[in-house]
Amino acid sequence: MKDMTNLDAFEVGYDIPAKPGMDEADIQTPCLVLDLDALERNIKKMGDYAKDHGMRHRTHGKMHKSVDVQKLQEELGGACGVCCQKVSEAEVFARGGIKDILVSNQVRDAAKIDRLARLPKLGARAICCVDDIDNVADLSAAARTHGTQIECLVEIDCGAGRCGVSSTRDVVEIAKAIDAAEGLKFAGVQAYQGAMQHLDDYNERKAKIDVAVAMVRDAVDTLKTEGLECDIVGGGGTGSYYFESNSGVYNELQCGSYAFMDADYGRILDKDGKRIDAGEWENALFILTTVMSHSKADKAIVDAGLKTQSVDSGLPFIYGRDDVEYLKCSDEHGVVADPGGALKVNDKLRLVPGHCDPTCNVHDWYVGVRGGKVETLWPVSARGKAY
């Protein structure tokens, strides 16, 4: 049993999983843990890369949903602002003091448009994406109602197959409508190739981005001939940022996962055929979990199941251990193969989640640790902000 003399251990677990100053061993599980040293190194490294390549970096806040992580990315990594996917997330970042906010998504519902138009009143630059000319009048009306300005990027579908237009003609048509609309400002193009980020092979990823770059270059050049300059040519993720950075046409990166890493991204290979979590980026995010049953000699049951992670991109792996393996999970349990009987009840393990974004979204807190001690607690500020 845990040391019963440490009263701190009995004060946490209600609404917080830990308290600053506490030993890592006393954290209540399951919860998210951030290795602050690794996180800071990742953030600094990407910031330096962007700076060295003349790129702005608009870090993707949809991944961490944390004002504190975003501020670290701006202060330590030189990020120019945040991207997020929902107006309700944008509000959280604006209220948290983030000044430059791109909703890298379509905003179509009247109430959401109204809220987007109010964002500048919270002190933030408000940018959104547009892929339908019918959206322009609605955005303009809301901006006029509130006496604000919404900056608009035309979204190009450069291979992800979701939102976005597919031809330069459509880009130009929408850009002109934005440019002509009161309360709106044409600000450039959004061209994130999301579908290729997780292809293992570097050259396969490069081939997809080559297509995207060609589409974007054609659009940007044509816009220029029409007198429309792109302040922002945005895109690029953790699996592709070097391609966009060297494209000569993109000027803003939108990486998110590089800061935390996860099992699915970690598997992709760099140009030398090496996993990106084996040198390029460090695992900084973990689900801390505890063994709660070991009634079978070769299996340990841990307390992190489906409600503490998303398994859409595969199961987590157990960090720093090759003697045990996370085999499967149900709502509240994980089954861990323990062939050598290495684990006992109340042992803790660090899991690297399969997919960081939807995993962070089910937690209320990040527990920041350094040197075996809890240094800080950061709320997952925009957790559940899906509107």
Next chain:
Amino acid sequence: MKDMTNLDAFEVGYDIPAKPGMDEADIQTPCLVLDLDALERNIKKMGDYAKDHGMRHRTHGKMHKSVDVQKLQEELGGACGVCCQKVSEAEVFARGGIKDILVSNQVRDAAKIDRLARLPKLGARAICCVDDIDNVADLSAAARTHGTQIECLVEIDCGAGRCGVSSTRDVVEIAKAIDAAEGLKFAGVQAYQGAMQHLDDYNERKAKIDVAVAMVRDAVDTLKTEGLECDIVGGGGTGSYYFESNSGVYNELQCGSYAFMDADYGRILDKDGKRIDAGEWENALFILTTVMSHSKADKAIVDAGLKTQSVDSGLPFIYGRDDVEYLKCSDEHGVVADPGGALKVNDKLRLVPGHCDPTCNVHDWYVGVRGGKVETLWPVSARGKAY
């Protein structure tokens, strides 16, 4: 665009997705919607079944995590109490006024055991499971510290392969230790066969439960010869409750998903080979989602992706429509095949999630609707309570 004269539509979407009295069309999406008529019919039906078969029904609150749904299950469905999987969930139910609470899981961490022992001070009967004789002394010490009683069920692994002991000998040994421990009361056995609930074929499910029933009967009979009566012989889920109810040995059901239904459970077949969502249970839970982009003629993009649902058991299906199909999802988007171009931007769809439990856990609210109007908002009271 939505009717801009309905101010209610602009007041929601911050921390609540809807307001009582509002039209269903004005709900902010994505969010969870409950069809209250269907929910009440499901609850009444299962309650009547249990009563007619002389069974208590301890409804599984880990599914809905809602004090309001639990109260409806007790009032309308005659449920005897709640099961849940975490001490932090149990606290939410106890504070919400639920009087009879089983943590149908192992509680091993010292802080969690301490909290479990304090549960009776909130006015609730506290029951937990035990699968390791080493746990008994810790539970007993905490109950003595707080001057309370913890009732204990010995958990039998009757096929799920997670927690639980596998032999009658182990059951009896642990039961005797519980019976002898100050502050504890031996209350029976927990034997939930979770692994078979989702087998499509009725007879395959029956074969698995026949094995479970034989194990449980042997344990219960042997305990009796040792002078240990089982107040509770608990188990049974939405895919098996009729087997346990007719076993002659179980006396408490623990169904959860029957109340809401989901796509994965809906697919399993009853004894006549009919899907259980085609007569046995109604879909009462939906993710309401809105079309936010339709830049490709044959595809609509909706606003419900991985952060509004768990896809561990497959994708959602679109309720009441066979002309459109939810094809894939990413963090914030769902791609819907719309070959006939039936959908337009801002159209709403009802999705039946693949797996209700981890889907409910990512939302803050249930929007209860009846006759096209929002009747009530219920918090997902134990959302995120994973400790």
